[in-house]
Structures are given as structure tokens and as C-alpha cells.
Amino acid sequence: MIWSTRGLFKKSDQAIPDSLGRGLQLQQVSKRLGNAQVLDQINLEVKQGECAVLVGRNGSGKSTLLRILAGILLPDTGSIQRTMKGSERYAVDGLPRLPFTSREYLWDMGRIRGIRPEILRGRIRELSELLYLDTAIDQKLPLLSKGTLQKVNLIQALLPGPGGLLLLDEPLSGLDIPAQEAIVSLLVQWKVEGTSIVTACHEPLLIERLADQVIVLKKGSVLRYWSREDILQVGEPxxxxxxxxxxxxxxxxxxxxxxxxxxxxxxxxxxxxxxxxxxxxxxxxxxxxxxxxxxxxxxxxxxxxxxxEESQLHMESLLEGQHPAAHSSHGDVTESADLGFSMDAMGRKTQ
Known part of the structure; x- marks a missing residue:
């Protein structure tokens, strides 16, 4: 079911979409951690108002790439160009259980970002209601369940409002179905308002509703690239x-x-x-x-x-580099390993 989240923040607080080709571009980005080559010559381009979804098995480099985009890690080689307006926000994969209540943590995170108290108070309330935080707003973080802690993690990243770059590491992990629907519907709205999103995710719901491109990572390299047109071949649930x-x-x-x-x-x-x-x-x-x-x-x-009905998107095949519609009853793709687009050395799509 499609959720309506329009009007969550006042229009005066919203970012204005820009059509001047703004966005984010990575060229030949590599990173080693210890003796392991975690990322190897990654090329990625995300325009303003687009969503790129990173998929791959554990150890493929998704979280490391997000940390580089967030500025937590520096690449060993390669370049990152960011020309979009607005701030960068990051929801990590697993919020630390700090000795604060949810409200105290969210308030401090909002004030650190410079959000005015009268605006911040309203945003905490609205986002808490959207994700059904309920009485957990006044509970200590160490006492929260994994799913509730993830809600607090997402809220802190969403506090600045739409616009800029939003980085999400497995955002739907541990969330109940209503909260998953609510967050995906909000992100759909924020994309329209100019928010660029890069997320690591394995939930078909997010890929089908949000992804403009899917980047399949394997052992630190880009295995395949799939466009929105490829995803649409799967068919709507x-x-x-x-x-x-x-x-x-x-x-x-x-x-x-x-x-x-x-x-x-x-x-x-x-x-x-x-x-x-x-x-x-x-x-x-x-x-x-x-x-x-x-x-x-x-x-x-x-x-x-x-x-x-269960999604038509077959995640296991997608992780192996096969076309998103390879196992879909709606698609015409039967052998997908050579039917989609891949990335060339400069990050351009090639047949």
C-alpha cells in the first residue's frame, strides 16, 4: 500500500530541486584496509534527485563505500566530485547503544547540525510519529530492540529534511512492515524534492520503488550495473x-x-x-x-x-550479476548474464 508523507515538513524548510546537472561522481576510487583490497577502481555517478542502490554479499565493499562517501574514510586513489546543494546525512548499519534516551540523542544530533530548536522539536515529533516510535522516544538506547534502534538511527539522518545527499546502510533492516512502507514512501517524496540517495539494501521493496540504478558489488569491484529500465522489466508487485x-x-x-x-x-x-x-x-x-x-x-x-504478493525481484540472482527480471513472470529475460548494461572503466554504461 502506498503511504502519503506529503507535508511532513513545512515547504519553507524544503530543498528546491535543481536541474543544472548537479550530483555526485566517483572515478577510479580504491581503498585498502590492512592487507585487503576492499574497493577496487569504483566508478559511480548519482545525479541530484536520483537513488543508487548498492547490493552485494557480505564483504563486497558496500559499507566501506558509504563511509568514503560520508567522509569517514579517505580513498587511497581516485577522485570524488560533489556538486549538489545541501548537507550529507548518514545512517550507519547499527547505531551504537549510547547512554541517552532517544529524544536526548535526536535533540543533540539536530543541534549539532544547526537546526533551530523550534524546527527541531517539530521534526523529532513528526518523524517519531511516522515511524511509530511511540513511548520509545523517552527510553534509553541500550534498552531498545534492534528494530526500534534502527528507527532512531533513521530519524537522526532525516532530521535536516529533504535535499543534499542521504547515505543509508541497510535502512530497512529490523523494521516492521508499516515502518518500512512509511520510510520508503518518504524517500520517494524526498527524491522528487531533490534528495540524492545512495543506499546499501537487500529489500526488493526499496529497489522496486526507489532505485534509478543498481550497482552489484563483488569483492570490492563493480560486477554489474542495472538501470531503472532494467528494474521495471521485473513488473510491479x-x-x-x-x-x-x-x-x-x-x-x-x-x-x-x-x-x-x-x-x-x-x-x-x-x-x-x-x-x-x-x-x-x-x-x-x-x-x-x-x-x-x-x-x-x-x-x-x-x-x-x-x-x-511476493516481489518478482529475485535477489539471489541479482547478487550473482543476473538481470533483475531473470526469474520474473513479467519479464522476457531468460538468460541475463549478457543482456543488461555493465560499467566501463570510466563508469559509463556499455551494452
Whole structure:
């Protein structure tokens, strides 16, 4: 289900998107840690308002690359050019359990960034409500569960508002489904407002909804590069809805319903034991879920259940460098190792 997060921050606090080709560019970036070559000649370009998703197995170099982008580590060789407006924010993979309450930690992080107290107070409240922090806002960080601690970690990175560069290391790790939906919907909005995002992530939800490019890392090198067009070949996740209407109300022959955008199929469950009502099974594309639910309720029906179908994106194959749609029932790709785009030595796409 698509969440609305518009108006989370006042418009006067939001960044203004820039169309002058601003962004971030890495050329031939390499890094050694001890005796290990952690990154080897990485090329990456992220324009303003784009999202690049880093995927790869443990030890592939994702977190090291994010630390370099955040300025925590310096590359041994190569160059980094940043021409976008706004600040850099970083949500690490695992927030330390510092001896503060969530509110104290977020307040100090906001003041360190120079956010005015009257603005900061509102942003902490709004983001805490968005991610369902509830009473954990006044609990000590060492007492929080992994998922709740991750919410605090994300909130501190989101406090400055949209714009600039947002670096996220496994942002959905440990989050419950409502919080995952809320954070992805917020990031979709912030992309439109000019925020550039680089994130390491293995959740198909984020890749399908946010990624303009997917960079597959293997042992510190770029194995493959996939564009937004490649991701779209996977097909949008399908949502299953069950609804009830009065017996005799034949939705399957209603032209206004059959022509509703996003409705893939509508079938009546004839095995329903209630003679006074009919049970309907809907199959709709994810993007149209909210519209269909509103239509059901507006017509006097009731919603029994909403269940999202498993994503069509096959992460295991993606990690091996195969095309995102290699195992998708929506895609035409069958052998993907040579069908997509890869990176040349300068970070350009090559067939």
C-alpha cells in the first residue's frame, strides 16, 4: 500500500530541486584496509534527485563505500566530485547503544547540525510519529530492540529534511512492515524534492520503488550495473484484496470497475458460506491499491483483507550479476548474464 508523507515538513524548510546537472561522481576510487583490497577502481555517478542502490554479499565493499562517501574514510586513489546543494546525512548499519534516551540523542544530533530548536522539536515529533516510535522516544538506547534502534538511527539522518545527499546502510533492516512502507514512501517524496540517495539494501521493496540504478558489488569491484529500465522489466508487485458486497451485486460485470486502472482480475468466491453477502477476490497492481480500496468502500462494500504478493525481484540472482527480471513472470529475460548494461572503466554504461 502506498503511504502519503506529503507535508511532513513545512515547504519553507524544503530543498528546491535543481536541474543544472548537479550530483555526485566517483572515478577510479580504491581503498585498502590492512592487507585487503576492499574497493577496487569504483566508478559511480548519482545525479541530484536520483537513488543508487548498492547490493552485494557480505564483504563486497558496500559499507566501506558509504563511509568514503560520508567522509569517514579517505580513498587511497581516485577522485570524488560533489556538486549538489545541501548537507550529507548518514545512517550507519547499527547505531551504537549510547547512554541517552532517544529524544536526548535526536535533540543533540539536530543541534549539532544547526537546526533551530523550534524546527527541531517539530521534526523529532513528526518523524517519531511516522515511524511509530511511540513511548520509545523517552527510553534509553541500550534498552531498545534492534528494530526500534534502527528507527532512531533513521530519524537522526532525516532530521535536516529533504535535499543534499542521504547515505543509508541497510535502512530497512529490523523494521516492521508499516515502518518500512512509511520510510520508503518518504524517500520517494524526498527524491522528487531533490534528495540524492545512495543506499546499501537487500529489500526488493526499496529497489522496486526507489532505485534509478543498481550497482552489484563483488569483492570490492563493480560486477554489474542495472538501470531503472532494467528494474521495471521485473513488473510491479501484485496486491490481493478480498472484499464483501451484498449478495446479487455483480461487480464482475460493472464496466466502471473493469475499466479501473490497475485492476488485473476480479473473481467471486462461490464457496463463501454467507448467503447474504458475496466475497470477491481482487488482484491489482501495487500502485493502484489505495484507489481500489477507496472505490470498494465508497460503493458500500467492506474490505476483508489486503495481502501483498511476493516481489518478482529475485535477489539471489541479482547478487550473482543476473538481470533483475531473470526469474520474473513479467519479464522476457531468460538468460541475463549478457543482456543488461555493465560499467566501463570510466563508469559509463556499455551494452
Amino acid at each position: 501484485v496486491v490481493h484484496i478480498q472484499s464483501l458486497t451484498e449478495a446479487g451485486e455483480d461487480l464482475a460485470n460493472d464496466p466502471s470497475i473493469l475499466q479501473q486502472p490497475g485492476v488485473l482480475s476480479l473473481v467471486r468466491n462461490t464457496s463463501s458460506g454467507n448467503s447474504n453477502s458475496w466475497l470477491w477476490g481482487w488482484k491489482v497492481v501495487q500502485q493502484s491499491t489505495d484507489d481500489v480500496l477507496r472505490m470498494i468502500l465508497a460503493s458500500g462494500g467492506s474490505v476483508v483483507s489486503v495481502q501483498q
